[in-house]
Amino acid sequence: MASSSSSSSSSSGEGGGGEPMSPVSRLFHSPKFNCYVMAVIGCKTSVNPQVIKEGLRETILKHPRFTSNLVKKRGKIRWTSTTIDLDSHIIVPEINSSEIEFSDRFVEDYISNCTKTPLDITKPLWELHLLNIKTSDADSVGVLRMHHSMGDCVSLMSLLIASTRKSSDPNALPTVPAATTKEEEKQKRGFLMMLFGPLMALWWDLVLMWHTFVDLMMFVLTVLFLKDTWTSLKGAPGVELNTKRYVHRIVSMDDIKLLKKEMNSTVNDVLLGITQAAISRYLNRQEFVGANAKKGSSSVLKKIRLRSAILVNLRPIGGIQNVADMMAEKSKVRWGNLIGYIMLPFSIATQQDPLEHIRQAKATIDRKKHSLEAVSTYACAKLVLSLFGVKVAAFIIRRVLLNTTLVFSNMPGPVEEVSFYGHPVAYIAPSVYGHPQALTMHFQSYANKMIISLSVDPSVIPDPYLLCDDFEESLKLMRDVAQKKPVEDAV
Structure with missing residues (x-):
């Protein structure tokens, strides 16, 4: 079945023989670093496959990357436009709900089985599974699987969200909070310049350089020999090849906003x-x-x-409107994998005051904000790729991830409820797999919810539900203390 999007993307495949595969994208195809993005979308109604297909033709399939496959031309692997058979990318399994005792476990098993087989590299590297089965959080589930070489999680999730519309207004794009970290740093430096003059601004820059140098040295030491302590959360070499299990837990965004306000964070x-x-x-x-x-x-x-590898979006512009424009017309938004790594140390301890965990976290993040670690690691990765090739770059990044414990990420989602081609969305739970760690945790905000999504190696973490309970209980304890705090202060 040919879609109209195929012809719209053919320009990249004709004169230049297709868009060359970027070095970072090639990295995600290396044997020990073959990474995928998995996004689970829960809907409040049964899903209509035909409606979904029509919606895909009008949105995501207008993006060239979703109608291109990988072809080796002129000694290089290129993204080359192709005619896409949509039916081969939309999988609708026959499910007899009456025979399923635990629907949540059935969906988890289904998603886990998806991680056992690679995508067909002769076709565009994505697929959408539509499961008409009622779970504890949704009436149906969509499972979108894409190869990481198609783009980083930020660009792919932005594209997915840009394909939704507000439930209250079917013609309006979702509203997503804008990231302000870089702008805040500029404002701080400008304030110091105005208040204390050039010397203070110079000191600010020197501290920035020192922090960056220290962070890069820690990165190098981690590649060479510096390992995290061995705990029951850490995977052994080869963990990237193991089948993963996905679980999630939904908590209140209002509780998180309460803590944000009380802790001035x-x-x-x-x-x-x-x-x-x-x-x-x-x-x-x-x-x-x-x-x-x-x-x-x-x-x-x-x-x-215990440290986490955190992926940082390096795009100056990441708005939903910009990504939506990409599907409708030629856009200047940079696509692909534009991410840097930072290593974030975790403070592991039992605290008498639960809010102390947030204070320590704030101090750690404030320190990392005043560093160019993410930009530097991205630049170093590109340099290594160009000088020594994919194998060396994959070895270095794999060493960093293997010597740390987990991947931690957070992405802001729509602030109001949205619909996915007319299907009201209950939750969005994205994650990744294929990297050498046993635990990946992703936080995805959506309306008044925060979805905690865990990807685990069940041979290392056989009880991910207990870990979900720990997240929920930790938030509850912090919320209870924060709610009592104004009363105690008044006394």
Whole structure:
């Protein structure tokens, strides 16, 4: 079945023989770093496959990357426009709900089985599974799987959200909070310049350079020998090849906003604080924490080195409107993989005051904001790719991820409820797999919800639901303390 989008993207495939595959995209096809993006969309109604297909033709399929496959031309692998058979990309399994005892587990098993087989490289590297089965959080589920070489999580999720419309207004794009970190840094420097003069601004720049140097040295040491402490969350070499399991938990965005306000912090600060608290609870529950350590030992927890690799979007513009324009007309929005890595140390400890986790998280993130680590790691990765090739670059990044413990990411979603081609959305839970770590956690905001999405290696973390419970309980404890705080202060 040929779609109108195929012809609209053919210009890139004719004169120049297709768009060359970028070095970073080639990296995601290396044998030990073959990465995929998985996005689970829960809907409040049964899904109509024909309506979804028509919607895809009018939106996502107008993006050239979704109607191109990989072809080797002139010694280079290129994205080349092709005629797409949409039916081969939309999978609608026959499901007899009456025979399924636990629908949530059925969906989890289905998604897990998807990770066992690679996508057909002779076709555009994406597929959408539509499951008409009622779960605890939705009446039907869509599972969108794409190869990471098609773009980074930020661009792909932005494209997905740009394909939705407000439930209250079917013609209006969703409203998504804008990132302000870079602008805040510029304002801080400008304020110091105005208040204290050029010397203070110079000091600000020198500290920025020093922080960047220290962060890059830690990156190099991690490549060479610096490893995280071995815990029950850490995967062994080869973990990237294991089947993954996806679970999620939905919590209240209002609780997170309450903590943000009370702690004078950001949503990122709160999410990192909750994560540190949840992981501390989880590790403290294990029979052993590290080598020969007794259960419940606070001193042992504090000695744990546990870091997360965090992917940072380096695009100056990432608005939903810009991404939507990309599907309708020629856009200047940069597509592909434009991400840098930072390594974020976690503070693992039991705290008398649960809010201390947020204070520590805020201090850590504020320090990382005043560094060019993400930009530098991206530049270094491009340099290594151009000088030494994909194998060396994949080895370096794999070493960094293998020597750290987990991947942590957060992406803001629509602030109001949206519809996916006429289907009201209950939740969005994205994640990735194919990298050498046993635990990936992604936070996705949506309307008045925050979706905590975990991707785990079940041979390493057999009880991901307990970890979800730890997230929920940590947030509850922090919320309860924050709600009591104004009363105590008044007394």
